[in-house]
Amino acid sequence: MFQNYLKLALRNLWKSRLFTGLNMLGLSLGLTVSLLLFLYIKDELAFDRYHRQAEQIYRVNLAVSFDDKEEKWATAPNIIGPTMQEKIPGVKQQVRFLKHNFGESAFITTGEKKFVEKSLYWADSTLFQVFDLPLVQGNPQTALEKPNQVLISQRTAERYFGNENPLGKDLKVDNRTTLEVTGVYADFPDHSSFDANLIGSFATEKWAYKNLSWSNASFETYVLLNPQTQPTSVERQLDKLIKQNVPEENRYYTAYLQPLTDMHLHSEDVAHVYTQKIGDPQQVRILVVLAFVVLVIACINYMNLSTARSQQRFREVGINKALGASRSLVARRFYIETAILVLLSILLSIALLEAFLPIFNSLASRNLTAHAVLSPEVIIGLVLTGTLVTLIAGSYPALYLSSYAPKNLLQTNFRANTGAGLFRRSLVVIQFTASIVLVISSIIFYQQLRFVQHQKLGYQPEQVVAVTTVAAESKTQIDGLMNRVRSLPDVVEVSRAQTFPASGGSGRSLRKNLQSSEEFKMTTNHATPDFVQVLGLKLIAGKTLPSIPKDAKDTTVQVVLNRKAVAFLGYTPENAIGRKAYGLFGDNNTEIVGVVEDFHFENFHQPIGGYAFHNANTESYRYLLVKLRTQRLTQAMSQLENAFSESMPQSAFEYTFLDQYLNNLYQTEQRTAQVVLVFSILTILVACLGLFGLAAYAAEQRTKEIGVRKVLGANEFQLVTLLSSDFLKLVGLAFLIASPLAWWMMNEWLTSFAYRIQISGWVFVAAGLLALLIALLTVSSQALRAALMNPVRSLKSE
Template identity: 35%
Template sequence: MIKTYLKTAFRSLVKNKGFTFINVLGLALGLAACMLIVFYVFDELSYDRFNTKVDRIFRVNNEVKFGGNTNSYACSPAPTAAALKADFPEIEQVVRFRNRGGNNVKKGNQDIREEKMIYADNSIFDVFTLPMISGSKATALTAPNTVVINETTALKYFNKTNAVGETLTFNGNQPYKVTAVIKDIPKQSHFNFDFFIAMPGLDESKEDAWFSEDFNTYVLLKAGANANKLSGKLTDFFRRRAGPQLAGLLHLTFDKFEQSGNYIKLYLFPLKKIHLESNIGSELGANGNIQYVYIFALVAIFILLIACVNFMNLSTARSSNRAREVGVRKVLGSPRKYLIAQFLTESILVTLFATVIAVLAAWALLPLFNQMAGKELEITRQIVRWILPALLVIVIIIGCLAGSYPALYLSAFQPIKVLKGTISTGFKGGVLRSFLVVFQFAISIFLIIGTLVINNQLKYIQSKDLGFNRDHVLVVYNLWALGEGAKTFKQEIKQLSGVESVSISGALPTGGTRNATSFFKDQVLDQKRAVTSQEWTVDEDYIKTLKIKMVSGRNFSAAMRTDTAGLIINEAAAKLLNFKDPLNQTLYTPADNMLTKMAQFHIIGVMKDFNFKSLRDNVTPLVFLYGQDRGAMSIRLKSNNIPLLISQVGTKYKELGKGQQFNYSFMDNDFDALYRSEQRMGQIFITFTSLAIIIACLGLFGLTAYAAEQRTKEIGIRKVLGASVSAIVGMLSKDFILLVFISIVIATPLAWWAMHNWLEGFAYRQNIQWWVVALAGAGAIAIAFVTISFQSVKAALTNPVKSLKSE
């Protein structure tokens, strides 16, 4: 029986090649797109799951409201880890990280810049799953000046994985002994470092400073421990531990501190949620966004639904062509269940063909998708093991769902009505088909509006006046590696033709290491007269090089020695300080982590606010200090021969740095990198929106063909009576165009609501413009009309004699 079903189904599909082609193509495109998105979603959801204790690992986050600002950090004070383990028996182990940036590592005569370095406690191996190739977990990071490296790094520097006992030299004169080699950390990790340096070698890790939050702290709970209950205890824990230092610093108790509206809260955040649900200060790497996972999962479902809708629409639309087949079969005694089985077999067979094509297409398109998504997805044995059974289930489910209505609809025909020719045919009267067409195009219009809004926001980001000029600025990193030669380097670069101005600074508006501190309006350190602010060390040329505008006062001057105690604040800081005139006012700030010394500064200028963080955030207080922080050099260019100038800068850097690696970038590219996830999202959105529209149009194309076929005689009569081609095209098109209009009415408010919520994530955003909705609607109508017109014109141009002869 099954063999007969398959043979009959195959013959039917071959006989109706056009129908089969459209359905197979539509389903294949939908399934291929769905598979690619599923790969992306599963990759995003798999972060940190390689850790065997992932459900018991939590990071200690820190939320602070003080000095007019509320900030959240993925770090906590140095003594937090040890104190937590001592105070809470439900904590099995703790570990700290301290990110101090990269170092130069010597390999032969070459110095290689390595950025993936971090200080870590030896307990890292008890908390995280980091398999060792060689070395001992018990002692790997217990002694100062020791380091654990990964497999790739061991091969890079020593051409072997058993590198225990070897020595690496950092920054020309700092020897570090390799005590262990671990396997490379999986890419699906919220942190991914090549070097783990022993924490005992870092003096600040031993300080009892409760108001200096620099250490990423993780806790491993004992099995069965209640994380929520423990998290609720951490605020009181911090009050108890840090209370004496708060009293010494501000002469306050925590009760009075909080009565004024300030607070400091510690809380636990699950390891498995960090990648997708955490984007706060001091993260150990760039995280994803759970919103994008939801969005792409929804897009995948939409595309698959559109493909299934096509199948149902085309199958019911061609029902008249098979009505007599069903009637004859029923007269000959075929039960309805056999007819249903026959049509479901055809549906599953089409789905199977489409799935095979979809798998091949997804495999072929994976490299392109990786490029768009910034991923390194690959089809591994593990993926094959779960995807093959999943695809088999999908074939059955989609085949049955997509073929269920046609099967039930066709098998329900009454033989007498069929053979008398009284079965209603054509597009008219197909309420379900009309609903499905509306559904398809509503989804397509929703995606079109979403794509236009995303692109509009990205263009707004690119064109917005940030308050500084990022164009034609070359950034050279690691100036500290030049030592005192950095000053000479700056002077020599200034002399190059094509250089407008040069600045050396510790921070840049496009990212990098930054410090935050609190400034007080008096020595009493009154918390009500404080501002928490970013603190950047810059030179006298910084403002000129980045073309930051001054509101009042003046810039730093190398000729004025007192400027080392001067400050330039931005408008946001001036507003919170609330001085009648901020110029020449005095501010105080802690001079060490233990808060035992205070530094005194006076305000010499106020600069206009500029966006030094993502446009998702409002501009917060910022203070410039005058000094020589050799973090990076910004070079404003005015040359037409940029490659030559870069070569000259690189040559001078290597001369003064004695072979140090020359690293540079352009500030506008660094700015674009801040929004790379949005740019990738935009590209993927455009691609899959286009696929959704193509699949929807395939269905509309097929429906139009059947509608025209079923009205062949009517068209012939109208032409004989003098109807023009345009009149016939209009007649065949109006029903479909009306459905597209209905789709616009349904999709527009839903799309506006969804994209409005997405834009809420940006402090600076472009509102949804009326023309976006108009353009999406007009585009959908135009696409639908072109699709319909192809078949309509073809039908309208048919010889009426041939039409009237047709049966």
């Protein structure tokens, strides 16, 4: 019996090749898109869960208060970890990390080779007791036990030493510290938050290892709790320890624990995070909704075509029942037919996944593999989806038609009285509502990103290059480099600086006077006087920083503030000149010498805050900021590299263009916009496949009506309009539903930006017209085909 049903099902599918092909293509495309997005989401949720003790590992974060505003920091004082392990019973172990030079690149030399290393960390020897870090070479018990020891990743070992055994080799860091390679660890997996290429022993940094403090919050600290220990209990005990050891007037923070498994997707509002792999929960939510919408649209598309096609089989079902077929046998036959089509669609979707995965990896900057499709979660999801689609899509012919008596099914007027038409129209509205929402979202995504990229920053990052100079062996080297760079024909101006806008800085607090307890958070940057010309800042009052002679013993610090900081002090820019900036560098020794116009020194998610350039010797100059002419950029960079190599032969040449650095700040948003745009197009394609099938069905059902109208004088335009108008009305209704929904969704997304666009009405009009145009082209192709048919052929058919 089953074999007979299988033959009949395959015969019916082959007989209706157009509908079978549209059904398979639409459903398989929807499944492919959903699978791709599901693999991406699964990868995001899997971050850091590969550690065996992941559920018991927590990062110690700080909640910091400045200017009545709360901030979260991923770093804590270096004393907190050891104190927690000693004083809190539930803390089994702790490990501290310190990023080299607070996040700056390290210059590594080994023999004659020179490298720039962006990911050098210092860590406690307890690292192996907390995290799973398998060593390919070396002993985890002793690898980080002593000062001047370092572990390197497998990839880094190959880059530094090729096929040589790296154990026992020496690495020189910044031409100052020599480290011995004591181990090689397996590369971190892609879904790891840790991105260290080198991990040195924490004891090497003596100032951090020996000078324990409750104030300098520069260290990422992780604790391993006993399985029975509640993190809230540890937090309460930690709070008591802080109150016991930190005087109230110096207690600028409280501490809390963040689970390791939450770090990747829930650190977007946490500052001073070491890793670059910070996920975006909003992006994941968007992609979850997108995956669900695409799958629903594909299923709706399938159900639409299936119910439309099944209505042509009233007579077939009636004859079968008249010949004695029971309701269950008829239902089983339709379910088998649907199951075969769904199974073929799933197999096709897996093949499409293999083909599209490299493109998706490039689009989303991932390294997903098709092997992940074989995971239990994906297989179970496919089985459930296939079963659900089979049960729902096959339910109309299997249950609804099989329930009627044969005499009803054989009546021609019975078809007009069924509710399938209303059901299909409702599904078309849902499909196009989702499609229009996605189109509107894509346009607004790109509008906001374009606004961010073209917004006036208040300074000029174009053609400014930041060259790292931390490996300089002496001031003489730096002076020689600056003189050589200034002499280059394509160099406009040169300055030295601790950092550059959007790349951080030192955090300090500004007060209105000595008695005031109100603090204003400031970002400070140690710079030479030429920073105004190099960055193209607008000096609105006073002058730039003075040059301090070598023999100067004056302890007064000069600062140039931005307008925002001056406004906090209650001065106009002109009145601020010569005033004191209390709290920045002591109580009464900081003089305001200049005021610059506000500029965006953070990304556009954050409002402009306080900023100060200063000449205090509290931080070193880490960068050479060089303003280049735009005409011969390639030649200018070649000359700059030659000057650097001749002046600092022991250091590798590392540089960053400020405008490229700024663009990289919005990579997450750019990837989201690209993914949404591409899958919006695919979603519309799936919806149009369904619309094409329904238009073909409608034209087929109205063949005789079209013939009669043509005989009575109707022209092709009138017939196309007749057949298309019903579908275009449905798309119009979808537009009315989608517009407020899309406005609400995108307005919520835009609230994450301190500086944002205003949503324009033309976006909705354009999306609506686009949907109508696509629907018109899809439907009119079938309508025109029907209208051009010879009426003699139309009228002779029963």
